[in-house]
Amino acid sequence: MNRLVSFKSSSLSSRLSWTAARRFNSTVAPKPLEGIRVLELGQLIAGPFCGSILGYYGADVLILEPPKTGDPLRKWRHVDQDGESPWFRSLGRNKKSICIDLRTDQGRSLVKQLAQDVDVLIENFKPGTMEKWGLGPEDLYATNPSLIYTRISGYGQTGPYSKRPGFASVCEGMGGFRYVNAFPGQTPVRPNISLGDSLAGMHAALGVLLGLIGRNKLSSSTSTTRTGQVVDVAIYESMLNMMESVIPEYDRFQEIRQPSGSTVTGVVPTNTYPCKEGRYVIIGGNGDTIYKRLMTAIGREDLIGSEYETNAHRVKHQQLIDDAISEWTATKTPDQVLVELEKASVPAGKIYNAKDIVEDEHINARGMIETVTVGTSEEGHGWELKIPGMSPVLQTTPGETKWAGPDLGQNTDEVLKQSLGLSEKEIKALKDQGIINQ
Numbered sequence: 001m002n003r004l005v006s007f008k009s010s011s012l013s014s015r016l017s018w019t020a021a022r023r024f025n026s027t028v029a030p031k032p033l034e035g036i037r038v039l040e041l042g043q044l045i046a047g048p049f050c051g052s053i054l055g056y057y058g059a060d061v062l063i064l065e066p067p068k069t070g071d072p073l074r075k076w077r078h079v080d081q082d083g084e085s086p087w088f089r090s091l092g093r094n095k096k097s098i099c100i101d102l103r104t105d106q107g108r109s110l111v112k113q114l115a116q117d118v119d120v121l122i123e124n125f126k127p128g129t130m131e132k133w134g135l136g137p138e139d140l141y142a143t144n145p146s147l148i149y150t151r152i153s154g155y156g157q158t159g160p161y162s163k164r165p166g167f168a169s170v171c172e173g174m175g176g177f178r179y180v181n182a183f184p185g186q187t188p189v190r191p192n193i194s195l196g197d198s199l200a201g202m203h204a205a206l207g208v209l210l211g212l213i214g215r216n217k218l219s220s221s222t223s224t225t226r227t228g229q230v231v232d233v234a235i236y237e238s239m240l241n242m243m244e245s246v247i248p249e250y251d252r253f254q255e256i257r258q259p260s261g262s263t264v265t266g267v268v269p270t271n272t273y274p275c276k277e278g279r280y281v282i283i284g285g286n287g288d289t290i291y292k293r294l295m296t297a298i299g300r301e302d303l304i305g306s307e308y309e310t311n312a313h314r315v316k317h318q319q320l321i322d323d324a325i326s327e328w329t330a331t332k333t334p335d336q337v338l339v340e341l342e343k344a345s346v347p348a349g350k351i352y353n354a355k356d357i358v359e360d361e362h363i364n365a366r367g368m369i370e371t372v373t374v375g376t377s378e379e380g381h382g383w384e385l386k387i388p389g390m391s392p393v394l395q396t397t398p399g400e401t402k403w404a405g406p407d408l409g410q411n412t413d414e415v416l417k418q419s420l421g422l423s424e425k426e427i428k429a430l431k432d433q434g435i436i437n438q
Contacts (some may be wrong), residue, residue: 028416030399031058036212037118039064040095041111043071045194046152046168046235047124048091049201054120054208055094056390056399062118062415063092064111067099067437070408075130080374082381084407089374090387092405098416099437101234107435108133114419116143121207124152124200127162137230146219147228148211152200167355168235172235175239176246182259199238241264268292269321272351273329273337281334282348286311297344298328357385366393374403412436 015209017345036059041050048063048071055061065071074088101107112135115121122138123130130136138234151157152167156176169190172178177195178188218227246257257265262272269291270284285294288310295303303324308314314321329337334350341348351357358369368389373380389397416422416436430436 012231025158029397031399034058038062038118038120038122039111039115039118039373039430040122041130042122042124042152044073044076044124045197046200046204046233047122048073049198050122050150050152050204050208051095052091052093052206053201053390056401057394058397058399059120061095062098062114062411063095064102064114065408066099067098067409067434068102070099074408080383082374084389084405085384089372089385089405091134093372093387093401095406096411096415097406097409100412101435101437102133104433104435106430106433108180109136110416110420110430110435111135112140112143114415115140115147117419118144118147119212120150122150122152122204122208126165127151127153128158141228145226145228146215148208148215148231149228150204150208150211150231150233152233153270154233154235156237157230157232166235168194168200171235172196172239175236176243177239180243180246180257180259183261184259186259188259196235196239199242200233200235201237203241204231204233207233263318263322266311267317268311268318269325271322271325272321273326275329275332275334275337277333279334280351281329282335282349282351283329283341285325287316289324290346293344294325294341294346297340297346298325300324300328316361370401372401374379374404391435409437 038061040063048116051061155161182188215227270286
């Protein structure tokens with residue numbers, strides 16, 4: 001049963017802005033991806049996050065999972081009282097789940113039939129796996145030439161490293177991110193999230209949209225019958241796309257960007273500064289006029305003048321400037337710092353944990369915390385779960401969460417009947433053989 005979004009009435013919800021209200025009442029207009037059919041064969045994070053984005057903005061997303069076990073993410077980290085991970089309930093939002101065993105010929109035949117009638121296929125298996133199963137692009141384009149075949153892997157589908165297994169943790173290193181994400185002289189640090197996977201999922205969603213636009217253009221041409229194409233996303237390239245000036249600076253000046261801890265090389269002042277109670281604030285005072293306002297606010301007008309006029313000047317005095325700011329912030333709580341710097345129009349903010357995010361007035365007013373009901377009490381569920389909304393906010397055709405991630409194989413019978421026209425007898429035979437199951 002679909003898990004419909006439920007929004008409690010509360011003092012907070014009564015103060016929601018127009019933006020949040022539009023996000024919550026997003027049935028007033030068609031979704032931008034309404035009518036787009038997606039078959040998701042990925043597992044864990046990268047492929048499923050791509051599917052989540054597409055589903056949030058209206059696509060019909062069908063996730064294919066192995067019988068009995070399902071997506072491993074269902075059991076990752078904390079699991080709820082039903083044995084399912086809240087993470088999966090979030091990442092699997094707006095999707096339908098079917099269980100088919102891809103290790104069997106008949107299972108692969110079913111998937112091939114399903115792929116004939118979709119607009120997008122997403123997969124994040126090791127390169128060559130789909131071809132081994134007879135489900136590669138050339139296998140499917142014969143019957144569905146308009147398919148946007150979206151592939152996510154560690155290193156891409158081509159090149160000398162393409163066959164290597166590639167998790168995000170490893171690819172973040174090759175993409176250059178882990179090298180700069182450290183304090184000088186210390187071990188490179190991994191952020192406590194799978195950043196590479198999520199960025200790859202975002203790049204894949206972008207690739208899908210570009211593929212759909214390209215399909216529309218190609219369809220108006222009489223020179224080709226294949227209007228679909230392969231979208232090839234490499235996790236390491238998704239990280240590399242975020243590396244700003246690292247490559248051109250190396251090329252022109254032979255300079256390798258080094259780890260810089262909580263600062264950014266060559267930009268001053270922008271740092272994390274200590275406050276009372278063991279807390280911290282982030283201050284970005286690196287604009288020339290912003291810097292002057294910051295120094296005035298902290299009572300250090302002596303650090304204003306020709307020696308500090310531009311960023312290039314301030315870089316030479318980074319330690320002096322950061323020490324001056326730290327001395328000021330250390331005497332105040334984060335709230336006191338923010339009050340003073342807001343008066344001076346200096347960008348500053350706290351470092352939020354999950355509790356801070358969920359309770360923040362602005363984040364809630366923007367509709368970025370949604371509440372979804374997981375199942376019903378009759379099914380042994382029926383509790384509410386807070387999950388993050390998705391960005392961007394579209395004012396006329398906004399996205400929405402319609403239901404939480406489904407139970408394993410919840411929609412198998414429905415899909416096989418409606419999409420493939422199978423009878424109850426045929427479905428029972430497939431279950432008896434273990435080809436489909438919940």
